[in-house]
Amino acid sequence: MxxxxxxxxxxxxxxxxxxxxxxxxxxxxxxxxxxxxxxxxxxxxxxxxxxxxxxxxxxxxxxxxxxxxxxxxxxxxxxxxLAVRSVDRGERDEIRRRCCVAGRDVDGVFREISQMLSSVSHYMGIVAAPRFNANVFRQMEFVLLGSRRILVILISQSGTVQNRIIELHHEISSEELVRMANYLNGMLQGLTISQVKSRILKEMESDKVQYDTLLSEALRLSQQALDDSGTGLFIEGQANIFDLPEFADAQRMKEVFRAMEQKSQLLDLLDNCLKAPGVNIFIGSESHLNNMSGMSLITSTYVSGKNTLGVLGVIGPTRMGYGKVIPIVDYTAKMLTRLLHVE
Amino acid sequence: MxxxxxxxxxxxxxxxxxxxxxxxxxxxxxxxxxxxxxxxxxxxxxxxxxxxxxxxxxxxxxxxxxxxxxxxxxxxxxxxxLAVRSVDRGERDEIRRRCCVAGRDVDGVFREISQMLSSVSHYMGIVAAPRFNANVFRQMEFVLLGSRRILVILISQSGTVQNRIIELHHEISSEELVRMANYLNGMLQGLTISQVKSRILKEMESDKVQYDTLLSEALRLSQQALDDSGTGLFIEGQANIFDLPEFADAQRMKEVFRAMEQKSQLLDLLDNCLKAPGVNIFIGSESHLNNMSGMSLITSTYVSGKNTLGVLGVIGPTRMGYGKVIPIVDYTAKMLTRLLHVE
DNA sequence: TGTTAGCACTCAGTCTTCCGGAGTGCTAAT
DNA sequence: ATTAGCACTCCGGAAGACTGAGTGCTAACA
CATH class of the missing domain: 1.10.10.10 (Winged helix-like DNA-binding domain superfamily/Winged helix DNA-binding domain)
Structure with a gap:
C-alpha cells in the first residue's frame, strides 16, 4: 500500500x-x-x-x-x-587481488582497475583519474630537456603525477631552474591545486615578482603546467557490450561507441558525482547524455583523507544486474581509497 | 611482361x-x-x-x-x-596543427596524435609510446609519500616520464632518498635503459654495495621502477570502423574489437617494426594476428637522434586507401620525430 | 468486488516462393 | 586474339502464408 x-x-x-x-x-x-x-x-x-x-x-x-x-x-x-547484497566472496577476492598492483605505473593502476571492473561486472568499467584540482600540491620539478625546452613534473600529495613539456622563448640554465623550483615549492606547499592556481595569479601581480623576471617566468611556467586538460578517463571492456542482445543491432552499437568517444561529456557527468560522495546511479536518460538511452551508469567516489579524489563505476544496459553490480562498484571504490591512503 | x-x-x-x-x-x-x-x-x-x-x-x-x-x-x-602520392596540402596542415600541442601532458601528445591519425585517415589511429628500454636515462627522482611508500619518477632523455608507487618494507627518511637519488643519477647517466638494467644487476653484486644497505635498497627500488610493464598503446577512432560496410555484420565487428583489446599482441607486432625503420605495411593475414583477417596495418617509426623510439600507424580494412594513408603515416611519424627532437 | 476462464484478435518473426538482375563460362564467329 | 551471343547460376529483395506468443474484453464465478 x-x-x-x-x-x-x-x-x-x-x-x-x-x-x-x-x-x-x-x-x-x-x-x-x-x-x-x-x-x-x-x-x-x-x-x-x-x-x-x-x-x-x-x-x-x-x-x-x-x-x-x-x-x-x-x-x-x-x-x-532491491535488496543490495554484499559482494560475492569470489568477486571480492578478485577485486582485492587486482587492486594490489603496487609497483605498477600509476596510470596503469587506474587502467587495471577499470579492466577489473569490466571483467567482474561483464559490462564496461570506467575510472576517472583524480582531477588535479581536487588534489593537494606536494612538489614541482623542472627538468632541462634542451636549452629552450623543459619538462615540468607536478606531484600531488596522493602521488598523482602530471608532466608536460613546455617550450621557452629564451634559454635558461639549470641553476635558474633549481631556484625557480625552490621558490615555487616553498610557496605552494600544502595548498590544493585550485588554491595554487589563484595563489599564482595573485603572486604574479605582486611588486616583488614584477621586477624579478626569473620569478615571473617561474609563475608563468607553473601556470602552464597546471592547465588540467588531461582527460584521465579510463574506459575498458567495450567489447563486452557485443554480447548484449539489446545492442545486436549495428546502429545501436555505433551509438554506444560514439558516446564512449565523447569523453568530455562523460567527464562532466562524473565531475558532478564528485560532489555527491558514495554510490550514484543514473538510469537511462537520467544521465542526460547523448546516445545513452538504454544505458545505466553506476558510480562511486574514491577519496584520500578529506579530499574526494575521483570517481569510478560501471556502464551497462539499463537491464543491468543492479543487485550485483552496485556492491562491486562500492567495494572497488573502497579498495581504491585504501590503496591511495597516505598515512 | x-x-x-x-x-x-x-x-x-x-x-x-x-x-x-x-x-x-x-x-x-x-x-x-x-x-x-x-x-x-x-x-x-x-x-x-x-x-x-x-x-x-x-x-x-x-x-x-x-x-x-x-x-x-x-x-x-x-x-x-601504387604510386605513392605526397600528403595532401590540407591534410598536411591538419597534421602539423595537431602535432603542435606543446604544453600538453606528455601521454596526451601520443593520444592526440593517435586521434589525429584516426580522424585524418578515417580508420583507426595507433601510437605506441616509446618503450622505455630504447630510451636514454636522464634522471630519477624519489618522492616520499608516506613513511613506507615512495613515488619513483624516471625521466628519459627525450622527456618521457614513467612513474610508479612502491611500497617499502621499512621506513626511510627523505635524506636517505636524496642520497639514493644522487648515487643512482651519477652512476646511470647517459646509459640506455637496457644498459641501466644490466648495470644495476652488475652493481648489486659488487662488494661495495653488498655492505651498504642503503645502496642496495636504492638498486632494488630502481629495478622495480624500471620494470617496463606499462602498455603505452593508444588506439583511437575505433568507432570509425562502424562506417565500413565490410564490418556491418555484428560478428565481424566483435572480432575487430576483441583484437584491439589484446594490446600485448599488437605491441609485439609493433616491437618488430621498431627494428625495421620507416614505413611497414601488413596486409590481412601478414600480421599473423588473431582476428585480423580483413584488416591492414600501416606503420612508421619515430626516432630521436640515433634511437628509434616508437611506432605509430593506422589500422583499417585491407580495402584501404593505401595511396592516401601511407603518406599520412609517413608524414606524421616525421612530425613526431621533429617534435621529440632534443637539440 | 476481485478473480478467473474463454475467446477472438493482433502482430512480429520465420519460412517459402518467386522473380529480376548482375555476372559468369562457354561457344562460335570475326 | 578478340568479341558477340547465349544459357546458366545465384544473391537479394518482395510478397504471401503460417505460427505462436501475447493481449484485451466479456462473462461467469467466489
Missing amino acids: QDGMKIRSRQILEAIIEDYICTAEPIGSSSIRNRHGLSLSAATIRNVMADLEEMGYLASPHPSAGRVPTDKAYRFYVDSL | QDGMKIRSRQILEAIIEDYICTAEPIGSSSIRNRHGLSLSAATIRNVMADLEEMGYLASPHPSAGRVPTDKAYRFYVDSL
Missing part, C-alpha cells in the same frame, strides 16, 4: 524486472506466473500489468509482445525493491 | 582494386570497362579475370558475383602498382 502501489503490483513489477534482466526479452503474463509460482491467474496478472503500463512502469514494444520495464521502473526497483 | 604478369592484366587488376577500394562491392567485368574506359570488351576482361583468379589475385564470393581482390593482390598493388 505504501509508495502508492499495491503490494501485489510491486511483486509483479519486481518479477518482470528480474526476468527481463535475465532474458532481455519482453515478459508475458503467463511466463511470469510459471517462473515465480504466483498463485494468480494470467488474466489477473494481465490486469495488473495494464495498470503498471498506465502508471508508466511498463511499456510494450508492440501490441502483441510482452511488457518491458521503463527507466521509471528501474528507478523504482533500485530505490524500493 | 615484367613481374610475370602481362601489362594488360596489371591494368585490369589495378582497376579492380581501385574500384573495390571505393565501393567495397565485388567488381564485375562490365562495370570495370565503363568506369575506366578500357578499349576492351567485357568478354576479354572476363578472360583476364579468370586468369587472375587462377593466379590467386582475385576471388569470387559466389559464382555469380563479381571478383574481389585477395591479400596477394593488395600486396602486389602496394609493391608494384
